Amino acid sequence: xxxxxxxxxxxxxxxxxxxxxxxxxxxxxxxxxxxxxxxxxxxxxxxxxxxxxxxxxxxxxxxxxxxxxxxxxxxxxxxxxxxxxxxxxxxxxxxxxxxxxxxxxxxxxxxxxxxxxxxxxxxxxxxxxxxxxxxxxxxxxxxxxxxxxxxxxxxxxxxxxxxxxxxxxxxxxxxxxxxxxxxxxxxxxxxxxxxxxxxxxxxxxxxxxxxxxxxxxxxxxxxxxxxxxxxxxxxxxxxxxxxxxxxxxxxxxxxxxxxxxxxxxxxxxxxxxxxxxxxxxxxxxxxxxxxxxxxxxxxxxxxxxxxxxxxxxxxxxxxxxxxxxxxxxxxxxxxxxxxxxxxxxxxxxxxxxxxxxxxxxxxxxxxxxxxxxxxxxxxxxxxxxxxxxxxxxxxxxxxxxxx
Amino acid sequence: xxxxxxxxxxxxxxxxxxxxxxxxxxxxxxxxxxxxxxxxxxxxxxxxxxxxxxxxxxxxxxxxxxxxxxxxx
Numbered sequence: 001x002x003x004x005x006x007x008x009x010x011x012x013x014x015x016x017x018x019x020x021x022x023x024x025x026x027x028x029x030x031x032x033x034x035x036x037x038x039x040x041x042x043x044x045x046x047x048x049x050x051x052x053x054x055x056x057x058x059x060x061x062x063x064x065x066x067x068x069x070x071x072x073x074x075x076x077x078x079x080x081x082x083x084x085x086x087x088x089x090x091x092x093x094x095x096x097x098x099x100x101x102x103x104x105x106x107x108x109x110x111x112x113x114x115x116x117x118x119x120x121x122x123x124x125x126x127x128x129x130x131x132x133x134x135x136x137x138x139x140x141x142x143x144x145x146x147x148x149x150x151x152x153x154x155x156x157x158x159x160x161x162x163x164x165x166x167x168x169x170x171x172x173x174x175x176x177x178x179x180x181x182x183x184x185x186x187x188x189x190x191x192x193x194x195x196x197x198x199x200x201x202x203x204x205x206x207x208x209x210x211x212x213x214x215x216x217x218x219x220x221x222x223x224x225x226x227x228x229x230x231x232x233x234x235x236x237x238x239x240x241x242x243x244x245x246x247x248x249x250x251x252x253x254x255x256x257x258x259x260x261x262x263x264x265x266x267x268x269x270x271x272x273x274x275x276x277x278x279x280x281x282x283x284x285x286x287x288x289x290x291x292x293x294x295x296x297x298x299x300x301x302x303x304x305x306x307x308x309x310x311x312x313x314x315x316x317x318x319x320x321x322x323x324x325x326x327x328x329x330x331x332x333x334x335x336x337x338x339x340x341x342x343x344x345x346x347x348x349x350x351x352x353x354x355x356x357x358x359x360x361x362x363x364x365x366x367x368x369x370x371x372x373x374x375x376x377x378x379x380x381x382x383x384x385x386x387x388x389x390x391x392x393x394x395x396x397x398x399x400x401x402x403x
Numbered sequence: 404x405x406x407x408x409x410x411x412x413x414x415x416x417x418x419x420x421x422x423x424x425x426x427x428x429x430x431x432x433x434x435x436x437x438x439x440x441x442x443x444x445x446x447x448x449x450x451x452x453x454x455x456x457x458x459x460x461x462x463x464x465x466x467x468x469x470x471x472x473x474x475x476x
Contacts, residue, residue: 311476351474
């Protein structure tokens with residue numbers, strides 16, 4: 001097999017990508033997959049079983065078929081790539097760029113004494129992990145919209161806040177009777193000094209915009225969520241946190257309507273943040289990032305635990321075209337606000353990770369008045385703590401507050 | 404069968420979203436709301452009318468409404 005070496009000018013690389021492609025096949029035998037690539041683009045593939053015979057190097061030749069995985073790594077040239085892109089568009093295969101995986105590793109324990117992080121008398125472990133306690137910023141003057149089950153408007157931790165709210169869930173009031181919305185709003189924008197709990201909120205001075213888009217059973221529809229996004233854009237909210245989703249299959253593309261909504265919001269200075277989803281059962285089963293977080297213009301957030309390992313339920317970046325994880329945030333045993341009479345609750349999920357990112361986005365937006373829309377997204381992805389887990393699971397790393 | 408749908412209006416047609424909505428209504432789209440800041444129409448339509456709605460100049464995409472749930476474990 002010959003080694004293919006392309007001039008750099010022929011390989012415009014996306015950040016983090018190697019210049020090679022991965023092809024995923026559905027419902028094809030290894031023989032049929034090899035034939036497809038040969039007919040479509042003239043590629044002659046080696047097979048991974050030859051690794052064991054010492055006859056094959058992964059970087060050699062025109063590509064390698066991983067027989068047991070149903071996918072291939074391709075050393076394709078630009079003409080071949082165009083030919084394969086046509087087969088990608090007609091659904092014969094899925095093509096995505098091969099990415100570098102992060103080699104930087106952190107010790108599993110993060111507390112400095114070799115133990116996993118834990119809640120303290122002063123703050124939740126998530127605030128410690130994301131360095132919120134040492135930031136000089138509070139999100140002052142930044143509008144954060146929470147699209148969820150509403151908020152307990154008479155909760156003592158929010159009673160002194162100015163809150164703009166609207167319900168898009170039929171006749172239901174904004175007042176939260178489920179608890180999920182109050183929990184998420186608390187993580188993103190809870191107070192500096194809660195009445196009866198350690199600090200749990202990231203951006204205590206942010207302006208809260210509450211759009212109720214889910215019913216009392218925490219369910220809703222695209223129409224309600226899109227109406228909430230439109231409302232937040234109209235109010236010039238800098239950030240929209242929506243801890244909602246619905247599963248997609250491996251190979252599914254993103255919804256075009258949501259992508260248009262998110263792209264237009266981004267162009268008007270509103271960044272949408274959504275959870276990667278909770279349907280995985282690691283290590284045996286990893287499900288793809290859910291709708292609507294799988295839109296290229298929506299930032300998808302994975303969850304990590306107190307050792308900064310990926311949460312067992314957190315979905316992974318399996319699908320191309322926006323189906324990747326953007327970054328990670330705390331999502332296990334997260335304490336925050338609850339509707340009365342409980343006042344406080346603890347919960348786990350990528351639902352909890354997304355408002356962490358939303359709150360920190362508000363801190364960054366306060367620190368840099370030019371950080372809006374795509375620039376805010378880029379700023380979030382620059383100031384990260386590298387994690388040991390692969391980018392498929394945690395994206396670029398753990399979200400960090402500006403210092 | 405009648406289903407709830409969301410219609411994304413193409414970028415170049417966003418300035419005349421109400422005209423696009425009018426054409427959609429004339430072709431059977433029961434229009435319930437206009438999300439003008441993000442260029443989307445919400446309503447319902449017969450499944451067999453969807454190809455016709457997708458072919459309207461200024462319509463970028465027509466998608467069936469999905470149910471969503473919180474991502475709490």
